[in-house]
Each structure stands twice: as C-alpha cells, then as structure tokens.
Amino acid sequence: MTTAEFIVGSLSGVVIVALFICIGITLYLGYFQGEQMCEHFKNSSSIITSATHKHSGPYGKMQLVGGISFVLTFPRFFLKHGIVNAQDIENLPIDLRRKLIALQxxxxxxxxxMVILASLWTSGVLRH
Structure with missing residues (x-):
C-alpha cells in the first residue's frame, strides 16, 4: 500500500464517520423536533411533511428532515413551483433553520x- 493509498483510505474512514454523525443528527432532529417542523409547514404542499414520513420509523424520520432541510437550503426552486409557502419558511425558528441548512x-x-475519494481509488492514479 502506497502512502497516497493510505491517505485516501484514511480520509475515506473519516468520511464514513462523518456520514454516521450526520445520520445520527438527522435521526435526533426527526424524533425530537419532527412535529415542530411539521407544524411550521402547514400551508405548504403535503409532499414535504407527508404523514407517511412521520410514521414510518427511522427511514421516514430521515426523509422528513431531509426534505425540509432541502427546501430550506434551496428555497427558490420550491417557491417557484409553488411547493412551499414563503411564510412557512419565515415562521420556522431561525436556530432550527440554521441547523437544517448546515445539516444539508x-x-x-x-x-x-465520497465520490471524489472513490474516483481517486478506482482510477488507479494512486498506484503510480
């Protein structure tokens, strides 16, 4: 194993740990603040806060938080297509909004x- 391969492998380990941390934070927000987030999107499309997301276990909680954080991170697209109400975004508490945008x-x-490291690993560039 070359030094470059060792570095890319180590960085891949760090990325995997970071992924699990992000998933843990997402689950925490979904279970403990999911209802609060849903309350603030009452005037928006039900696609965002679908009841199936709320009641389908950990995966549903992750979908709920992921959908809301995606809407908050890229609001212009959703406002343009009428999926979300601008007032709903404004009514969400600023600290929660910042957490969700940072999480996204x-x-x-x-x-x-992950894509960059996997591309480096499989390209063969590290072995020369």
Whole structure:
C-alpha cells in the first residue's frame, strides 16, 4: 500500500464517520423536533411533511428532515413551483433553520467527498 493509498483510505474512514454523525443528527432532529417542523409547514404542499414520513420509523424520520432541510437550503426552486409557502419558511425558528441548512450542506459535502475519494481509488492514479 502506497502512502497516497493510505491517505485516501484514511480520509475515506473519516468520511464514513462523518456520514454516521450526520445520520445520527438527522435521526435526533426527526424524533425530537419532527412535529415542530411539521407544524411550521402547514400551508405548504403535503409532499414535504407527508404523514407517511412521520410514521414510518427511522427511514421516514430521515426523509422528513431531509426534505425540509432541502427546501430550506434551496428555497427558490420550491417557491417557484409553488411547493412551499414563503411564510412557512419565515415562521420556522431561525436556530432550527440554521441547523437544517448546515445539516444539508454537511450531507452534500460528505457525499461529494465520497465520490471524489472513490474516483481517486478506482482510477488507479494512486498506484503510480
């Protein structure tokens, strides 16, 4: 194993740990603040806060938090298509809104890192 392979492998381990941390935070928010988030999106489309998300276990909680955090991170798209009400976004507490936006960007960063590291590993660049 070369030094480059060792570094990429170590970074992959860090990314996997970061992924589990993000999943843990998502589950925490889904179980303990999921109802609060749903209350603030009453005027928006039911796609965001579908009852199936709330009552389908851990995966449903992750979908609920992921959907709401995606809406908060990229609101223009959802406002443009009439999926979300602008007042609902404004009524969400600022601290919760910041947590959800940060969580969404963490997931984007983790998945981008996974793709980059996997591409490096499989490309054969590290063995030369």
């Amino acid at each position: 960007w963490c997931f984007i960063t983790v998945f981008s890192s």
